[in-house]
Structures are given as C-alpha cells and as structure tokens.
Amino acid sequence: MSEKATLTIEGKSYDFDVITGSENEKCIDFQQLRDTTGHITMDPGFGNTGSCYSSITYVDGAKGILRYRGYPIEELAEKASFVETAYLVLYGELPKAAQLKTFSARLKEHAPLHTNLEHHFSGFPTSAPPMAILSAMLNLVACFHPEVLEVPTTGEEFDRTVALLLSKVRTIAAFAYRMAAGKPINHPNPNLTYCGNFLHMMFSNPYQEYEVSPIIDKALNLFLVLHADHEQNCSTSTVRVVGSSRANLFSSVAAGVCALWGPLHGGANAAVIAMLEDIKKSGRPPAYYIDRAKDKDDPFKLMGFGHRVYKNFDPRSIILKKQVHDVLEALHLDDHLLDIALQLEEAILKDDYFISRNLYPNVDFYSGILLRAIGIPLNMYTVMFAIGRMPGWIANWKELHDHKLRISRPRQIYTGHTTRSFIPMSDR
Numbered sequence: 001m002s003e004k005a006t007l008t009i010e011g012k013s014y015d016f017d018v019i020t021g022s023e024n025e026k027c028i029d030f031q032q033l034r035d036t037t038g039h040i041t042m043d044p045g046f047g048n049t050g051s052c053y054s055s056i057t058y059v060d061g062a063k064g065i066l067r068y069r070g071y072p073i074e075e076l077a078e079k080a081s082f083v084e085t086a087y088l089v090l091y092g093e094l095p096k097a098a099q100l101k102t103f104s105a106r107l108k109e110h111a112p113l114h115t116n117l118e119h120h121f122s123g124f125p126t127s128a129p130p131m132a133i134l135s136a137m138l139n140l141v142a143c144f145h146p147e148v149l150e151v152p153t154t155g156e157e158f159d160r161t162v163a164l165l166l167s168k169v170r171t172i173a174a175f176a177y178r179m180a181a182g183k184p185i186n187h188p189n190p191n192l193t194y195c196g197n198f199l200h201m202m203f204s205n206p207y208q209e210y211e212v213s214p215i216i217d218k219a220l221n222l223f224l225v226l227h228a229d230h231e232q233n234c235s236t237s238t239v240r241v242v243g244s245s246r247a248n249l250f251s252s253v254a255a256g257v258c259a260l261w262g263p264l265h266g267g268a269n270a271a272v273i274a275m276l277e278d279i280k281k282s283g284r285p286p287a288y289y290i291d292r293a294k295d296k297d298d299p300f301k302l303m304g305f306g307h308r309v310y311k312n313f314d315p316r317s318i319i320l321k322k323q324v325h326d327v328l329e330a331l332h333l334d335d336h337l338l339d340i341a342l343q344l345e346e347a348i349l350k351d352d353y354f355i356s357r358n359l360y361p362n363v364d365f366y367s368g369i370l371l372r373a374i375g376i377p378l379n380m381y382t383v384m385f386a387i388g389r390m391p392g393w394i395a396n397w398k399e400l401h402d403h404k405l406r407i408s409r410p411r412q413i414y415t416g417h418t419t420r421s422f423i424p425m426s427d428r
C-alpha cells in the first residue's frame with residue numbers, strides 16, 4: 001500500500017500520496033490540494049516546494065553531497081573533462097570514446113559565429129556588461145539558425161542543436177570580452193580543446209597565439225565541471241519556467257543567464273572578489289565585516305557565504321579551495337586576496353551567528369580567486385559560470401519537455417482592496 005499523509009482542515013481529513021525519491025527523499029503530492037480542499041500552499045522562495053521529478057543531479061545539503069547522474073562531484077572534478085561532464089549531464093551516461101569524438105567534433109564545427117552575427121557585437125556600448133551581451137546574443141544566435149527554434153528533444157536534430165549552443169556560448173563570451181576591451185576578436189581554432197579554444201579566443205593577440213598551459217587548462221575544466229548543474233536553483237528554475245510556456249531552448253537559456261546574473265546567485269563570484277578587494281584596500285580586520293553582516297540594519301552580506309540547500313558544507317567550495325592552493329603554487333603566484341579569504345573563513349567558522357545559521361563558504365567564495373589565477377577579468381566571472389551551467393540548463397529544458405510538464409503558473413493569496421467603486425477625478 002502506498003504511503004499517505006493526512007491533512008485535517010476544519011475537522012475534515014484528506015489523504016495525500018507520499019512520494020519517495022531514489023535517495024529516499026520524501027514529498028507530499030499536493031497537486032489535488034486546491035481541487036479537493038479549496039486551499040493552496042504558501043511557500044515564497046520555494047524553500048519546500050518540489051516543482052518536478054528529475055534524474056539529472058542529486059544534492060543532499062545536510063551531508064554536503066553533490067552528484068551528476070549518480071557520479072560524485074569529487075570524482076568528476078578529478079577525472080572528467082568539462083566536455084565529458086557536459087555529455088554526462090545531457091545524455092545521462094558517460095560517453096564512450098566514439099561518442100565523445102562525435103560530440104567534440106560537433107563542438108568544434110559549431111564554434112564559429114555567422115559573420116553577420118559578429119557585426120552585432122559592435123552595436124553594444126563598450127560599457128555593456130558581458131552578461132547582458134550574452135543573454136541578448138543567445139536569442140540572436142537562434143535568429144541566425146531558425147531551425148533551432150522548433151527543435152525536438154531527442155535525435156540527431158537535438159544533438160546538433162545542443163552542440164551548437166554549448167559551443168557558441170563560449171565564442172559569444174570571448175567575443176563579448178574582446179569587444180568590451182576594445183580588442184579585435186580572435187576566431188576559434190579547430191585544433192584546440194574546448195577550454196583551450198576559449199582561452200585562445202580570450203587572450204591571443206595578432207602577434208602572439210595564446211599558449212595554453214596544462215595547469216590552466218585543467219583548472220578551467222575543473223571550474224566548468226563544478227558548475228555544470230545544480231538541480232532546481234534560481235537560474236535553472238527560470239529556464240524551466242520560461243521553457244514551460246514552450247518558449248524555445250535559446251530564449252529559455254537566455255532567461256537563465258539573466259537569473260544567474262544577480263549577486264545572490266551567480267553574480268556572487270564577482271561580488272566576493274569586490275568584497276575581498278575592499279577589505280584589502282580598507283585595511284580593516286575581518287571582524288569589522290563580520291559585525292556588519294550580523295547587523296540587521298545594515299544591508300551588507302558576506303558574499304560567498306550561505307546557501308539555500310547546503311547546511312553543512314558546499315562540496316564545490318572544498319574542491320575549489322584546494323584547487324586554488326594547487327594552481328597558485330604551480331604557477332608560482334601569490335594572491336593576497338586568498339590570505340584575506342582564509343582569514344575571513346576562519347573567523348566566520350568560529351562565529352555563533354554563522355554557526356547557528358549554518359552559513360558556510362559556497363561555490364562562489366573561492367571560485368573568483370581561481371578565475372583570477374587563470375587570468376579571467378572580473379566582469380567575466382559570472383559569464384564563466386553561465387558557460388559552465390549551460391549543460392544543466394539544456395538538460396533541465398529537455399527533461400521538462402520529456403516529462404510533458406504543464407505550464408508553470410503559481411497561485412497567490414491576494415491581500416489588496418476588496419471591490420470598490422471607481423472615484424471620478426473631481427472627487428479624488
């Protein structure tokens with residue numbers, strides 16, 4: 001017999017199914033709640049609301065577990081490239097050698113942008129934030145490839161579209177940076193790897209091809225692997241909400257970019273560096289910033305701390321912290337911001353306010369320091385996150401369609417005026 005939950009309202013009892021996930025997580029199915037009781041559930045910010053079934057990513061926030069398609073993030077970060085991980089997230093299995101070869105060849109084939117599309121970059125002011133350019137250009141790409149607007153979610157056509165999107169997002173990102181920096185664009189080089197090609201498009205100049213160091217290539221792969229998916233976060237939920245209206249894949253992920261941009265989500269990686277720079281410049285001790293973060297009258301928050309789901313530790317921040325140390329050492333770099341970050345973390349982990357609220361470093365706390373070591377400019381940090389998250393957004397958009405989900409349309413409790421008569425202008 002299936003497990004039931006009983007809800008009593010005004011003396012009347014109602015039974016609802018209890019659903020159990022493959023990791024034994026529990027949920028009460030309230031889909032019929034309104035029809036049977038006339039009530040809705042209230043959960044602003046969706047802290048307790050399951051919006052879908054998904055077989056892509058599993059997160060256990062209490063235990064600090066993150067797995068893509070069942071594979072622990074620690075193993076993927078150590079052993080898988082971003083392209084392999086993207087394939088896994090998208091198709092559910094690690095690629096065999098031949099599958100990886102075809103997938104990589106498609107990514108290479110789709111790296112260049114249509115020449116007319118390239119011209120659009122010069123229409124943006126040089127001050128345009130790269131996240132705005134990225135979101136706009138993702139919609140524009142679809143205009144140049146109208147066939148992708150009607151793409152099915154399986155088969156050859158879908159495979160081509162996925163490769164096109166994953167490949168072009170990287171070219172758009174690099175071109176956006178070059179244009180904003182007033183530098184000529186570097187066309188993709190088909191002989192380079194996914195990450196190597198991105199670094200070449202970012203940093204080569206007419207006289208010198210950027211030489212991709214294996215340390216930096218590995219660090220960039222790791223950064224992207226760690227960001228490839230994270231179940232129903234703000235941007236992925238946005239992709240699903242937009243996609244649920246049957247909006248095309250490109251406009252859905254463009255909306256995901258906009259959601260990611262905010263400082264409480266992906267924008268936190270740049271905000272962390274701005275905060276650490278500020279600490280360095282001011283010369284004030286970490287305690288000053290910790291006190292401000294605790295003061296409810298001060299809007300200041302410690303960026304890179306806290307998470308809706310992780311209440312113990314974010315496994316990505318542990319991996320990144322180690323990677324930052326390894327990369328700085330291998331490149332013989334010394335980053336003063338790392339010392340400040342370590343001091344801040346140490347002080348916070350002893351502080352009752354943070355302990356009692358389970359606030360720990362999240363993925364964004366150390367990722368900025370890694371991106372600095374790789375040489376990525378600050379205004380590109382959240383764009384880097386978007387490149388990494390693209391496989392997760394696409395996989396969630398596909399799953400939404402495969403599960404034939406209804407259009408997203410939450411309810412509300414109205415708290416405004418009850419009905420009243422129109423007041424003529426002369427009486428107001």
Ligand code: ACO
Binds near residue numbers: 268293308309357
């Ligand atoms: N600094 C100070 N206090 C904090 C912080 C922080 N970074 N984060 C949470 N708190 C406090 C809240 O004020 C609240 O205190 P209260 O119970 O006294 O009211 C308590 O901790 C719970 O926090 P909420 O804001 O309710 O947690 P929520 O799950 O809604 O928000 C979020 C999570 C947005 C990540 C939040 O912790 C935050 O703003 N962190 C800083 C921004 C950041 O690093 N974002 C990146 C997240 S990872 C990602 O999206 C990729």
